[in-house]
Amino acid sequence: MTGTLGIVAGGGPLPARLAAAARASGRPVFVLGLEGHADTATIAGYPHALHRIGAAGQILGALRQAGVDELVLIGTVRRPSLLTLMPDAEGAKILARIGRAAFAGDDGLLAAVIRVFEEEGFRVRGAQEVMTGLAAPEGVLGRHAPDAAAEADIVRGATVARILGAADVGQAVVVQQGIVLGVEAVEGTDALLARCASLRREGPAGVLVKRAKPGQEARADLPTIGVRTVEGAAAAGLAGIAIEAGMTLMPEREATIAAADAAGLFLVARRFD
Amino acid sequence: MTGTLGIVAGGGPLPARLAAAARASGRPVFVLGLEGHADTATIAGYPHALHRIGAAGQILGALRQAGVDELVLIGTVRRPSLLTLMPDAEGAKILARIGRAAFAGDDGLLAAVIRVFEEEGFRVRGAQEVMTGLAAPEGVLGRHAPDAAAEADIVRGATVARILGAADVGQAVVVQQGIVLGVEAVEGTDALLARCASLRREGPAGVLVKRAKPGQEARADLPTIGVRTVEGAAAAGLAGIAIEAGMTLMPEREATIAAADAAGLFLVARRFD
Numbered sequence: 209m210t211g212t213l214g215i216v217a218g219g220g221p222l223p224a225r226l227a228a229a230a231r232a233s234g235r236p237v238f239v240l241g242l243e244g245h246a247d248t249a250t251i252a253g254y255p256h257a258l259h260r261i262g263a264a265g266q267i268l269g270a271l272r273q274a275g276v277d278e279l280v281l282i283g284t285v286r287r288p289s290l291l292t293l294m295p296d297a298e299g300a301k302i303l304a305r306i307g308r309a310a311f312a313g314d315d316g317l318l319a320a321v322i323r324v325f326e327e328e329g330f331r332v333r334g335a336q337e338v339m340t341g342l343a344a345p346e347g348v349l350g351r352h353a354p355d356a357a358a359e360a361d362i363v364r365g366a367t368v369a370r371i372l373g374a375a376d377v378g379q380a381v382v383v384q385q386g387i388v389l390g391v392e393a394v395e396g397t398d399a400l401l402a403r404c405a406s407l408r409r410e411g412p413a414g415v416l417v418k419r420a421k422p423g424q425e426a427r428a429d430l431p432t433i434g435v436r437t438v439e440g441a442a443a444a445g446l447a448g449i450a451i452e453a454g455m456t457l458m459p460e461r462e463a464t465i466a467a468a469d470a471a472g473l474f475l476v477a478r479r480f481d
Numbered sequence: 482m483t484g485t486l487g488i489v490a491g492g493g494p495l496p497a498r499l500a501a502a503a504r505a506s507g508r509p510v511f512v513l514g515l516e517g518h519a520d521t522a523t524i525a526g527y528p529h530a531l532h533r534i535g536a537a538g539q540i541l542g543a544l545r546q547a548g549v550d551e552l553v554l555i556g557t558v559r560r561p562s563l564l565t566l567m568p569d570a571e572g573a574k575i576l577a578r579i580g581r582a583a584f585a586g587d588d589g590l591l592a593a594v595i596r597v598f599e600e601e602g603f604r605v606r607g608a609q610e611v612m613t614g615l616a617a618p619e620g621v622l623g624r625h626a627p628d629a630a631a632e633a634d635i636v637r638g639a640t641v642a643r644i645l646g647a648a649d650v651g652q653a654v655v656v657q658q659g660i661v662l663g664v665e666a667v668e669g670t671d672a673l674l675a676r677c678a679s680l681r682r683e684g685p686a687g688v689l690v691k692r693a694k695p696g697q698e699a700r701a702d703l704p705t706i707g708v709r710t711v712e713g714a715a716a717a718g719l720a721g722i723a724i725e726a727g728m729t730l731m732p733e734r735e736a737t738i739a740a741a742d743a744a745g746l747f748l749v750a751r752r753f754d
Binding site for chain 2: 286367368371372374375376377378387388389390391392393394395399403407409
């Protein structure tokens with residue numbers, strides 16, 4: 209637990225935030241930024257290297273050279289097409305090991321990537337395991353609570369999100385008055401919320417429901433919300449946001465709750481069926 | 482079969498097209514336009530009346546007075562919220578008869594509306610039953626056929642669309658290289674295609690798959706495609722469109738096929754599992 213923490217970094221502020229938390233706790237970190245995904249500005253303050261996703265040989269070599277034993281995969285990654293992957297020699301071997309899982313949707317691919325890292329001798333951990341307080345705790349997180357209409361929409365949204373997750377489509381759904389206004393696929397939650405602003409109808413406001421996929425690998429690709437999610441939900445005229453307790457990352461927890469309180473939105477974390 | 486055909490008209494060109502086809506076949510028609518939905522310009526050339534969805538008493542009265550025996554429900558209807566429905570006395574009674582189905586998603590609501598019309602003495606028919614050639618026949622409909630990559634995406638899209646339909650979410654899905662780029666909810670297929678233009682990735686182009694919901698009521702709300710769908714698919718960089726044979730309406734069949742041919746898109750109608 210006290211060796212160098214490796215952070216394989218996709219996009220967004222989360223990798224640097226994790227690096228800061230690890231460093232603050234006295235643990236050495238090494239950030240392996242994924243080229244074209246990682247925010248080079250925010251990881252520049254930490255020991256780091258930048259490699260293409262396909263350059264598996266260089267990635268593994270850099271992690272080993274940095275003395276990494278535990279690894280976290282964190283940040284957004286737009287899944288590369290096989291044509292743009294351009295694997296190096298090691299990457300080609302790994303692709304062969306992954307085999308069909310590389311084509312079997314995000315879940316299968318991530319599970320396979322984690323397995324490869326572990327076979328290569330790294331212990332892969334969830335970001336929420338190495339950063340206390342990162343995962344959302346259960347309960348009403350702000351000042352506002354869902355009313356009966358919102359509770360019904362949460363139930364409907366959680367059901368649809370489970371089905372979507374099982375089909376490896378996405379993690380977020382917007383429901384108003386029992387009607388699914390929008391469903392997230394690769395466009396992301398912000399884009400989903402943006403279009404729902406013009407799809408809502410009169411009457412009781414809708415809800416955003418975000419949950420992990422059934423059988424979700426808890427060490428990668430957990431749903432994440434932040435201040436921007438709250439702002440998008442408010443702009444879409446929603447009543448609030450329901451997330452999955454323990455399986456949703458809230459890297460800006462205080463600011464996110466404060467934003468929900470200020471916007472009059474509820475923010476609730478549930479254990480979904 | 483020779484009495485007056487009643488057309489309960491939502492939005493779009495389909496109601497007027499159906500009216501024209503019925504008149505051309507020598508059958509008298511009466512168009513009951515739904516206020517705020519029906520295109521009043523295109524139905525003006527036919528005997529018609531215009532009523533709010535909630536005004537069930539007036540709707541039933543107008544249909545009876547016009548001597549309607551067979552009814553078709555056709556055209557797009559944005560589901561009203563209960564607050565904007567403002568039922569008249571008859572409408573309130575019907576709402577009570579429909580009961581929970583009114584809140585149970587589009588499928589339940591439509592089935593209940595059809596049941597009410599039938600209980601009131603009308604025979605409700607599918608548009609494709611009264612207008613020959615309206616439903617898409619099985620097979621490759623244009624000059625282009627899907628390749629192996631597209632076939633794999635069609636299979637994935639048909640599976641996801643079945644799941645979405647079963648959850649009463651939507652009828653259309655865009656898939657590229659096995660990845661679900663976008664899923665239709667209430668925004669409609671045109672909006673789905675518009676956003677997929679910026680979500681596609683390099684390599685083999687994706688497909689639009691549109692299918693009826695499992696157990697779909699064939700007398701209402703069948704998926705529909707037209708020239709605009711082909712234009713949207715072409716603008717989104719897709720390789721083609723797969724629809725459900727017999728259960729998808731193609732009101733502009735020749736023009737739609739011609740547009741697909743001209744754009745280099747395949748257009749195929751399948752019997753999905």
